[in-house]
Amino acid sequence: MRIVVAVKQVGALGDEVEFTDDERDVAPEYLEFALNEWDSYATEEALRIRERLGEGEVVVVTAGDEEAEQALRRCLAMGADRATRVWSDALAGADPITVARALAAPVRVEEPDLVLAGVQSSDSIQSATGTALAELLELPRVAVVTKVDYDHAARRATVHRELEGGLVDVVEVATPALLTIQTGINEPRYATLRAIKQAEQKEIQVVDPDDLGEPPDRVRRMFVPPRGEGAEMLDGSPAEIAQRIAEIVRESLKA
Amino acid sequence: MARDPKHDILFEPIQIGPKTMKNRFYQIPHCNGFGSERPYSQAHFRAMKAEGGYGACVTEYCSIHPESDDTHRVSARLWDDEDIKNLSLMCDMVHEHGALVGAELWYGGPHAPCMESRCTPRAPSQIPSDFEYLTYPKAMDKDDIREVQGFYVEAAKRARIAGFDIVYVYGSHSYLPQQFLTPYYNKRTDEYGGSLENRARFWRETIEQVKGAVGDDCAIAVRMSTDMFIGEPGTQLERDCLPFVELVDHLVDVWDVNVSGISEWGEDAMPSRFYPSGHRLAWQAAVKAVSKKPVLGVGRWNSPDLMVDAIKSGKLDIIATCRPSIADPFLPQKIDEGRLDDIRECIGINLCISRWEIGGPPLVCAQNATAGEEYRRGWHPERFDQAENWDNDVLVVGAGPAGMECAMVLGKRGMRRVHLVEAQDDMGGHMRWVPQLPGLGEWARIVNYRKIQIDKLPNVEFIPSKRLTAQDAKEYGAEIVIIATGSYWATDGLNGASHDTIPGADASLPYCLTPEQIMVEGEDVPGERVIIFDNDGYFMGVSLAEKLAMEGKKVTMMTPMGHFMPYMHFTLEAPNMHRRLHSLGVEMVTYQLPTRIEQGRVVASHVYDTEGKEHEWECDAVVLVSARLSDEALYRELKDVIGMDALRAEGIKGLYRIGECVAPMLLSEVVFDGHRLAREIDSENPEVPKPFIRERRVVEREFALA
Numbered sequence: 007m008r009i010v011v012a013v014k015q016v017g018a019l020g021d022e023v024e025f026t027d028d029e030r031d032v033a034p035e036y037l038e039f040a041l042n043e044w045d046s047y048a049t050e051e052a053l054r055i056r057e058r059l060g061e062g063e064v065v066v067v068t069a070g071d072e073e074a075e076q077a078l079r080r081c082l083a084m085g086a087d088r089a090t091r092v093w094s095d096a097l098a099g100a101d102p103i104t105v106a107r108a109l110a111a112p113v114r115v116e117e118p119d120l121v122l123a124g125v126q127s128s129d130s131i132q133s134a135t136g137t138a139l140a141e142l143l144e145l146p147r148v149a150v151v152t153k154v155d156y157d158h159a160a161r162r163a164t165v166h167r168e169l170e171g172g173l174v175d176v177v178e179v180a181t182p183a184l185l186t187i188q189t190g191i192n193e194p195r196y197a198t199l200r201a202i203k204q205a206e207q208k209e210i211q212v213v214d215p216d217d218l219g220e221p222p223d224r225v226r227r228m229f230v231p232p233r234g235e236g237a238e239m240l241d242g243s244p245a246e247i248a249q250r251i252a253e254i255v256r257e258s259l260k261a
Numbered sequence: 262m263a264r265d266p267k268h269d270i271l272f273e274p275i276q277i278g279p280k281t282m283k284n285r286f287y288q289i290p291h292c293n294g295f296g297s298e299r300p301y302s303q304a305h306f307r308a309m310k311a312e313g314g315y316g317a318c319v320t321e322y323c324s325i326h327p328e329s330d331d332t333h334r335v336s337a338r339l340w341d342d343e344d345i346k347n348l349s350l351m352c353d354m355v356h357e358h359g360a361l362v363g364a365e366l367w368y369g370g371p372h373a374p375c376m377e378s379r380c381t382p383r384a385p386s387q388i389p390s391d392f393e394y395l396t397y398p399k400a401m402d403k404d405d406i407r408e409v410q411g412f413y414v415e416a417a418k419r420a421r422i423a424g425f426d427i428v429y430v431y432g433s434h435s436y437l438p439q440q441f442l443t444p445y446y447n448k449r450t451d452e453y454g455g456s457l458e459n460r461a462r463f464w465r466e467t468i469e470q471v472k473g474a475v476g477d478d479c480a481i482a483v484r485m486s487t488d489m490f491i492g493e494p495g496t497q498l499e500r501d502c503l504p505f506v507e508l509v510d511h512l513v514d515v516w517d518v519n520v521s522g523i524s525e526w527g528e529d530a531m532p533s534r535f536y537p538s539g540h541r542l543a544w545q546a547a548v549k550a551v552s553k554k555p556v557l558g559v560g561r562w563n564s565p566d567l568m569v570d571a572i573k574s575g576k577l578d579i580i581a582t583c584r585p586s587i588a589d590p591f592l593p594q595k596i597d598e599g600r601l602d603d604i605r606e607c608i609g610i611n612l613c614i615s616r617w618e619i620g621g622p623p624l625v626c627a628q629n630a631t632a633g634e635e636y637r638r639g640w641h642p643e644r645f646d647q648a649e650n651w652d653n654d655v656l657v658v659g660a661g662p663a664g665m666e667c668a669m670v671l672g673k674r675g676m677r678r679v680h681l682v683e684a685q686d687d688m689g690g691h692m693r694w695v696p697q698l699p700g701l702g703e704w705a706r707i708v709n710y711r712k713i714q715i716d717k718l719p720n721v722e723f724i725p726s727k728r729l730t731a732q733d734a735k736e737y738g739a740e741i742v743i744i745a746t747g748s749y750w751a752t753d754g755l756n757g758a759s760h761d762t763i764p765g766a767d768a769s770l771p772y773c774l775t776p777e778q779i780m781v782e783g784e785d786v787p788g789e790r791v792i793i794f795d796n797d798g799y800f801m802g803v804s805l806a807e808k809l810a811m812e813g814k815k816v817t818m819m820t821p822m823g824h825f826m827p828y829m830h831f832t833l834e835a836p837n838m839h840r841r842l843h844s845l846g847v848e849m850v851t852y853q854l855p856t857r858i859e860q861g862r863v864v865a866s867h868v869y870d871t872e873g874k875e876h877e878w879e880c881d882a883v884v885l886v887s888a889r890l891s892d893e894a895l896y897r898e899l900k901d902v903i904g905m906d907a908l909r910a911e912g913i914k915g916l917y918r919i920g921e922c923v924a925p926m927l928l929s930e931v932v933f934d935g936h937r938l939a940r941e942i943d944s945e946n947p948e949v950p951k952p953f954i955r956e957r958r959v960v961e962r963e964f965a966l967a
Contacts, residue, residue, distance in 0.1 A: 021262060199656060199678060199737055203738055243574055
């Protein structure tokens with residue numbers, strides 16, 4: 007049994023933001039990097055399936071430069087068995103389809119029984135990489151999964167999908183399949199210092215991507231949107247501002 | 262980051278007499294336990310605030326003559342030329358940062374007991390002090406008045422030589438000029454008593470003489486109490502103070518406006534339990550309305566928005582801070598740089614003040630472990646050297662105040678990885694629930710500040726909801742293990758009065774409860790009549806009494822001590838707490854030690870009883886606030902059961918414990934203990950505090966030190 011988890015090292019914004027000279031991304035010195043939150047849940051779910059079955063292997067894969075190994079090492083410290091990083095300079099700032107193209111070959115070679123990915127990444131929030139990867143691997147795909155009941159012998163899984171308004175969609179899917187995992191599905195474990203140290207010693211396999219093709223889209227410009235006209239800035243002392251807020255609320259209640 | 266333009270006004274210079282202050286941040290006179298006889302500690306302490314951006318820093322009360330000797334408490338002194346030398350160090354060090362420096366010239370009258378100088382203090386009338394036991398002054402005749410005014414002038418000249426820019430004629434907290442102004446102290450029938458003009462005469466003449474002596478070079482500041490809150494005999498704003506301002510405004514360069522007399526000066530140094538920031542603005546604004554000179558005033562200002570509002574609304578010209586400048590000497594700089602979430606806000610717990618009230622030990626601060634340690638331990642509140650053993654991983658078990666502080670400082674010292682592991686689902690330890698007691702909400706800032714800092718430190722990871730066993734801790738993979746598991750309230754009535762438990766006290770019974778059972782576990786307090794046994798003497802017993810009384814219980818407090826909440830007299834919380842409990846109908850029983858607790862009653866005997874007499878108090882529930890015990894189970898198992906050899910075999914080089922896991926202590930000491938270990942984690946033996954510099958006179962002799 008083998009589960010592959012596709013993960014991403016994401017950048018979180020601090021208090022201040024500056025963009026790169028080409029205005030296509032946030033300058034890296036203004037970002038703090040970490041494993042994408044959704045991916046920590048996906049990794050945990052994979053580990054729990056492996057532990058339930060009492061056998062198998064969890065392999066984490068990412069598309070990213072050397073810095074992104076930090077995310078892989080976090081997954082290894084949690085208990086993943088192996089890690090693969092796919093990278094070429096053409097992947098810098100790549101769109102989700104291109105990232106999925108890069109991930110497809112190293113995932114396929116593992117012949118996985120399940121592929122897990124986070125629903126989305128917290129930085130670019132496109133919710134596209136997992137779906138695109140399923141398409142490229144020609145796997146069935148279930149999105150926004152909040153529960154996984156995997157029957158390895160029957161080669162199928164019963165999964166819960168989160169819908170609007172608290173509704174749950176129960177889906178049976180033949181495996182291999184790709185599931186995008188929602189936060190809250192489990193409680194990701196913390197890695198002990200020992201596990202972190204051991205993960206540092208593990209070798210990470212680095213591979214070149216296959217032909218990435220033409221990127222379907224690219225970022226042209228990233229900027230702080232100008233302040234809209236809907237906002238009214240209130241000036242004055244806290245008491246004056248509170249007074250004005252109370253008036254606005256009263257007026258809008260009347261309207 | 263940059264300053265928010267809405268705070269710009271705080272950084273506008275202002276003229277004070279002959280001096281220009283660079284901004285509106287003023288460190289009000291306040292004690293620190295250093296005086297002029299620990300000159301290096303004094304200078305480094307004040308200069309830290311100047312470095313942090315304060316535009317002016319002032320001494321604590323600075324005695325002008327041996328007749329104003331507050332021993333056992335510690336004041337600065339300008340008694341002779343040697344004192345000039347000592348205080349000049351503070352002047353020089355504050356000046357290096359471009360700040361003004363002030364001396365608060367002080368004559369205490371009967372409130373200064375002169376226990377070192379053995380002088381007799383003088384006062385307008387011979388009435389014993391309402392603050393100090395058995396201290397009577399000599400009533401001043403006119404020669405005395407001229408002589409004491411001469412003391413002020415001589416001290417002012419010494420202050421100028423030392424390098425002070427601002428010289429006070431200090432007349433609040435019931436000290437001499439306020440005594441003359443106030444009928445409560447001044448019963449004279451000559452031209453120094455009676456009418457306002459007469460009661461003001463001593464102070465007016467003194468200001469004139471001081472200004473005449475040093476006014477060309479130094480700004481003249483007057484600190485004035487504008488209300489004693491005792492009605493007719495006390496100092497009153499409209500009757501006494503506003504006319505006084507009109508009378509002497511032309512002589513004064515800056516007004517420092519506060520309230521209170523000495524015996525209830527918690528009305529000035531407001532505990533957060535009772536007063537919000539800016540609670541005396543109305544009094545300060547009233548002076549500002551009649552004065553043409555700049556007005557400054559305290560108000561436990563932590564928030565730059567409230568500071569700006571106080572200035573823009575025309576109530577103050579200068580923001581004076583005492584406790585916020587102790588909690589964060591870099592408050593101005595952090596506002597200037599727009600780093601508001603880095604501000605260590607004062608929590609108003611008044612442990613700083615408690616040290617002065619106790620009589621002399623250096624101040625402490627619950628928020629800022631480095632307060633008072635600038636010189637003697639060389640600690641800087643914002644600068645942290647990289648630890649020599651930075652390439653070690655640290656496990657801190659327990660995210661209460663000690664664990665949080667320790668993990669934060671270890672993070673700032675660049676340890677490779679720090680894991681702060683906590684059994685509960687969030688940080689705070691007992692400070693998660695203590696701030697839920699009535700009035701203590703601001704104490705939660707202890708947690709909030711550290712949480713924000715820890716979140717910013719990439720090398721510190723917080724791990725909630727994980728209760729580690731000794732085996733877990735051993736195998737965790739850290740080279741340094743620090744246990745900070747705190748303490749808990751005794752469940753069996755163990756107390757420091759009898760040094761024993763109380764028969765029948767057992768918190769597993771439904772009618773016996775500990776503070777945690779009420780506050781954390783939410784256990785029901787059965788029935789209507791509750792007895793709180795309090796041998797702790799600080800905030801827990803009375804706070805629970807307030808809470809339960811507010812919930813409709815009939816509360817009786819019982820203690821073997823002679824009075825309740827002795828430590829809250831030191832924090833200035835006791836008077837209003839007594840008023841609060843009295844108004845809630847809480848009964849207070851002193852000198853009674855329970856001999857046994859049964860369902861429905863507490864049996865107790867008077868602590869001085871010699872005849873075996875007992876009394877019974879009927880009740881439905883008993884709350885045990887008797888003593889705390891360290892939660893040292895994890896530490897003991899690691900050290901005694903697993904043992905250091907086995908730990909070393911796992912790669913653990915050091916096992917330490919901090920805070921209440923060592924022994925129950927005040928919040929300031931909990932934070933200090935966590936900070937101290939982190940500061941000295943790379944010392945030869947981190948378990949033992951490194952020696953600190955003691956400012957003392959050492960006899961010149963030579964010994965062969967074997």
